[in-house]
Amino acid sequence: MSAHLSLENLSVSYGKQRVIDKLSVPSLAAGEVTALLGPNGSGKSTLLRALAGLQACDGAVRLGDRPLNRRHGEAAYLPQTLPPCVHLTVFESLMVAGQATAAGLFRRHGDDEVVALLESLGIAHLARHYLDQLSGGQRQLVGIAQALIREPAVLLLDEPLSALDLNYQFHVMDLLRRETRRRGMVTVIVLHDLNAALRHTDRALMLKGGQLLANGRPEQVIDAATLRAVYGVHGRVERCPQGVPHILVDGLSHHAG
Template identity: 45%
Template sequence: MTALSIDGVSVSYGGRDVLNKIVMPLLEDGTVLGILGPNGAGKSTLLRALAGLQPYRGLVHLNGERIEQMPYLKRAGLIGYLPQTLPQATTLISYEAVVSACRAVRPDMRREEVERAVEAVFDQLGIRHLAFQALGKLSGGQRQMVGLAQVLVRGPKLLLLDEPTSALDLRWQLNVIGVISEIVRAKGGICLMALHDINLAMRHCNRLMVLSDAGVLAEGAPAEAITTETLHHAYGVRGRIETCSQGRPYLVTDEVSS
């Protein structure tokens, strides 16, 4: 069982609050939480804080243990983080990049074990054709896929993905979100991902959090979190949630709020 609680998390840059006392009800196995909000709302900062890459005030417990007090390696084994941008100028090939994600802190891992895990994740994401290409030669979307493979190959229980679909075309967006949802459903665990596409978030996440003005504006099931008021306050946009012919909610934007 995996359980994550976030209680009063605050982050400041130069005296300015980027996140102010963020609180989330307990998240449990199978949760795919989409973090939405305008640019600069603190989505990436929250994910970096949870990944242990950003100092913060407040309490975050993973499986009852405070994450900042966990031994470094234990935390790394439980948490997988995909940053928004990945380095471009490297001749490292994708296969080696994914192997290094396994080997970096476990050089003693058996070779067969590593090879099996790497093979499985390349198959799972459908990126075998990228295995022997240099990261520096890949497109932004392809690099994002390899970055995701580096995260998934270690089998973390808490996935923190910062805009994992931002550089992907429609097909790959659906593919990636589908794979992540499937993993969380089948193997347990929790996924928090920052997204900009509200329709994608409403369709594939079972919970949503909308950040605005350094705090949580709305939180809950997609239909509860995304409302006309939320859109107006968070994005300054007039919009509606309609239902398509297949019964799925989708966002229609009308105009910028006056």
């Protein structure tokens, strides 16, 4: 089952403050990683929580031609701030997380599957460690494993790289792209690192003030004009010798905010 995700006239308010304003995205394709970009306070986390069904919203979120069914675990969500740990081992926590799958069935994952997933993330050596004894980066990796083992159709990750070192940042983005293609997932990742978005994602959405300013391939969305308009910086996009675009910031054009 691979279907595209679409958002139609999505609005979210906190009390009287409207934070996401009638946002529409016609199609996020299965098998593609989308970067959700924008300055601090632009509504990225709010939008992700609305997609995950954790935030009341107006408008429609559809997978293919029907509403996304969050209650049956079609979407897996990793928050920006990880919840407090329970006293379980990494392995036990994955067995629990894997009970509810996208099919809505209660499936017991074999030990081998859990170990294989931990190995693919490079954290098999942590299987017997307790969650509350891990470093921030290790917990982030386990959080990603817990989301993946649910086999969601839609994977929603809020700043999953923030606690990771350079090596794991690259490794995780690479793995997410491969798994997204292999499983035909729709993956949406909030990223601050525009260079990671340029290198590792298929599409970018640029938010500012709760509105969608751009939607397209990352190198279309991230350019000098956007850097100035959205982030208030003078910047350039250059291609490295391998042909990968990356941005350089030369100075501030005005105070963003």
